[in-house]
Amino acid sequence: MSNDFYTLNVNGEDHQVADSWAGESLLWVLRERLGFPGAKNACEEGECGSCSVRIGEEVVCSCLVLAGSATEQEITTIEGLSAEGELSDVQQAFIDAGAVQCGFCTPGLLVTIDDLLEKNENPDDLTVREAISGNLCRCTGYGRILEAVQIAAASRRGEKRE
Amino acid sequence: MPAALILMPVTVARSLDHALAALEECPEAIILAGGTDVMVQVNRGSMPVDQVVAIGRIPELQGWSREGDWLHLGAGVTYSEMMGEEISSMVPALAQASRTVGSPQIRNAGTIGGNLGTSSPAGDTLPTLFALEAVLTIRSSTGVRKLPINQFIVGVKQNALQPGELIEKISVPVLEGPQEFCKIGPRNAMVISVASFTLLTDVKESQVRSCLGTVGPVPIRPTEAENLLSNGVNWEKNKVSSEVLEAFASLCADAAQPIDDHRGSAAYRRHAIKILSRRAACRIFSEDNS
Structure with missing residues (x-):
């Protein structure tokens, strides 16, 4: 234990983390200390x-990030993808495609797909499958998730919905 | 630097000197690079966390440089970076190996220095680094030393890094000629290697270099197989006979020292090496019996 505190920048705002144990993962700190579940x-x-x-510019597993080492970096969680009460284009696409079942994998997928589309607005099927290969979904079989990615990609390219 | 920074449980090193000073103060501190191995242990409660020196943001450990026929990779270069166009054009097998690591999330965080520091028999970059006879630059607050990789990795998760030392960079020769890395696991993504194999060519020297991964306590160079293939290839025509290919694959399998564990049996692993070695050779050379 340490009485020292450190500061994490989450979704554009600084948050102090105090009285923490050195081994806490970023995931644990986000969920249990900072109110980002x-x-x-x-x-x-x-x-x-x-x-x-x-x-920063990369998607990572927050469970494998030591929270105390993530200072002075821009951390973006699912809560930061859209303004409160609004849906991001990827979130809306998930709803439209019916890509959510139990929902447990959804936040991770949304963060990953948002990042993919930031870097590539026109990903082909293989690129999408590769990008989400580290996000396990045990409900959907991925078909509707892949569909949702293409819906979101089309909307980012400014294409009208059919 | 202020002493208080070092006494905190987590030191986020700003520079190589900062990290080395922190390690001098606390030589037993956990060295944290990408976290993809260390944090798994920490989350399980199997690695006590007292002091940590986080080296992920040290500028001197980032990036790479080319010096003649040598490529110097900073220890902090990630798998994703090794898959990039520049590094993959110089050491294609290292890029192929990086591509087989975990998932995009893991490849964004994990580093070549971390792969070496963990020294797992299943480390995906290790066979290629062994085949290239990579040289590690290891630094401490009192000096610097260079160590060939086969003197660095000495056993299962055991290496020659001393308390207070850090891996600074990894130097490999840039060879002329095609390279192939193959890996066996239950699926395409998120797989810890069951058996892996790397085959590099050095067309200037008319030689192949090869190494087996995950089938021994440390990566294994199948020297007899290498010699046989180097001498058996028609380098002018890039051709090799089925007979030589078979003999090469058998010698590679003979060189393996696999064990039975939860990921696969020794017999399966030896068989996999035979398949992988032939496959890699067939991707590089055309099989021709004329």
């Missing part, structure tokens, strides 16, 4: 991707 905790070993967040 969107990133989900399942495997805690980087296998499932349900805890995906963006740090």
Whole structure:
């Protein structure tokens, strides 16, 4: 234990983390200390991707980030993808495609797909499958998730919905 | 730097000197690079966390440089970066190996220095680094030393890094000629290697270099197989006979020292090496019995 505090920048705002244990993961700190429960905790070993967040320009598993080492970086969680009460284009596409079943993998997938579309507005099927290969979904069989990615990609390219 | 920074449980190192000073103060501190191995242990409660020196943002450990026929990779270069156009054009097998690591999330975080520091028999970059006879630059607050990789990795998750030392960079020769890395696992993504194999060519020297992964305590160079293939290839025509291919694959399998564990049996692993070695050779050379 330490009485020192450190500061994490989450979704554009600084948050102080005090009285923490050195080994706390970013996932745990986000969920249990800072009130960001969107990133989900399942495997805690980087296998499932349900805890995906963006740090700077890269998506990583927040369970594998030591929270105290993530200072002075821009951390974006699912809560930061859209203004409160609004849906992002990817979230809306998930609803439109029916890509949510139990919902546990959804936040991680949304963060990953948002990042993919930031970097590539016109990803082909293989690129999408590769991009989401670290996000496990045990309900949908991925078909509707892949469909949702293409809906969101089309809307980002400014194409009208059919 | 202020002493208080070092006494905090987590030191986020700003520079190589900062990290080395922190390690001098606390030589037993956990060195945290990408976290993809260390944090799994920490989350399980199997690695006590007292002091951590986080080296992920040290500028001197980032990026790469080319010096003649040598490529110097900073220890902090990630798998994603190794898959990039520049590094993959110089050491294609290293890029192929990086591509097989975990998922995009893991490849964005995990580093070549971390792969070496963990020294797992299943480390995906290790066979290619062994085949390239990579040289590690290891630094401490008192000096610097260079160590060939086969003297660095000495056993299962055991290496020659001393308390207070950091891997600074990894130097590999840039060879002329095609390279192939193959890996076996239960699926395409998120797989820890069951058996892996790397085959590099050095067309200037008319030689192949090869290494087996995950089928021994440390990566294994199948020297007899290498010699046989180097001498058996028609380098002018890039051709090799089925007979030589078969003999090469058998010698590679013979060189393996696999064990039975939860990921696969020794017999399966030896068989996999035979398949992978032939496959890699067939991707590089055309099989021709004329």
